Amino acid sequence: MKRKFALLAIAALLSTAAAVPAEPSPGSPGLGDPLFPTLGNGGYDVRHYDVSFDFTPVTYDFSGSVRFTAKATQALSAFNLDTDGHTIDAVTVNGGPATWSLSPGQSGQELTVTPAAPLPEHVPFEAEIRFHGNGKAPRAGLTGWRFGPDGGFAAAAQSSRADTFFPVNDHPSDKATWTFRVTAPEGYVATANGELRGRRGGVWTFEEREPMASELIGIAVVKGTYLYGEGPHALPLRHVVPQGQEARYAPIVAETAGQIAWAEARFGRFPFSTYGIHVYPGYSDALENQTLSLFGTGWFDRPAYSNTMVHELVHQWFGDSVTPATWQDAWLNEGPAVYYAALWAEEHGGQSMTDRMRGVYAKLDQVRAVDGPPGRPKALGGYNIYDGGALVLHALRTEAGDAAFDRIMRRWVQRHKDGNASTEDFIAHAAGTAHRPDLDGFLRAWLYGAQNPPLEGM
Structure with missing residues (x-):
């Protein structure tokens, strides 16, 4: 009987210990990403951002606020946000002033916020940061601002520049x-991501109801x-083109509906509630901002712009x-984009997929030695992630067969829709x-x- 009572006493003590709340501590100032260890912040999970952004063209001055709701993933005495180039005017947590x-x-x-009282684990909270600055002011890191001859700007935030x-x-x-x-x-x-919900007094309100990573923001004033x-299934399409050049770009943006239908035949229904492209003379590249891809005007001087x-x-x-879990998984973004664009090109009279992949195969070993293999790149933006990632998919299709490959790709985006994957x-x-x-083993x-x-064939 003594042994039984002793065991019960130990169980009671363990139960009591387990019930003791964790001591509040600061959230980590980074998430330990393999390529960007200090990006992001630990201790909380954001559910919704409400961003107000008031921009003055030509002077590039701005002021704004970001209010977000989140759930604490630990007991928090303080938490961090990423920021760069802002004057912080005020911070509140759950409606009260915070230091x-x-x-x-x-x-x-790093913006470190200390609420007046610790935030309990697993409990939702709300924070608001008011700020101002200038788009052309120096930043500690790279900037996401792109400026055009109109005195406006467009956001090109990938990969770590939303904080500007x-x-x-x-x-x-x-x-x-x-x-x-x-x-x-x-x-x-x-402009911004998602659907335009209204305009009032110069304020344009947009709602992005599907989850989005911060690096995909598409705000602009131009x-x-x-x-x-209108796209397949009555999908609303909205595009933004330079003023005075509507006649040039109208037939180009009209191609989008057919391109979506082509992609839907391979991946299933378009994953968002709207889509379009933004053509801006202040940008020279192309970027997949969620629901509103950003293009420089120079792309459309090329015959193969599609x-x-x-x-x-x-x-x-x-x-x-389907967003990568870490930046080292970026081939999951770029490999499919390169591969299917090459497939589109082949179907529309361009280089054959086999010839293109043969060229990649010949070059990739040297790139692996310097920049790392496609699945473990040493940095972003390299040939190993883009063309190397496409070659991985070509090899998978060759090994698994067309039918199995198509199932793999289609079910991948269905299984992980609105989420992250590695x-x-x-x-x-x-x-x-x-x-x-x-x-x-083949893919490893x-x-x-x-x-x-x-x-085979290489």
């Missing part, structure tokens, strides 16, 4: 829904014109809807979907190996 400080970060600055527009938990793993209230003066239009269309349009469209599934998730998904356990060799494995 705050700014310190240097690896790619920008407002304080944010700037890592793709913390996706949230968004409301944007962007002020544009007479003669200018505002001298532009909205052009409208290849780039398809590349950014494919990202809406691969990268935007390279390891993809390996397990491919092997399971194809009922081929051997694809585990392609994604992590120091050299290209043998491949």
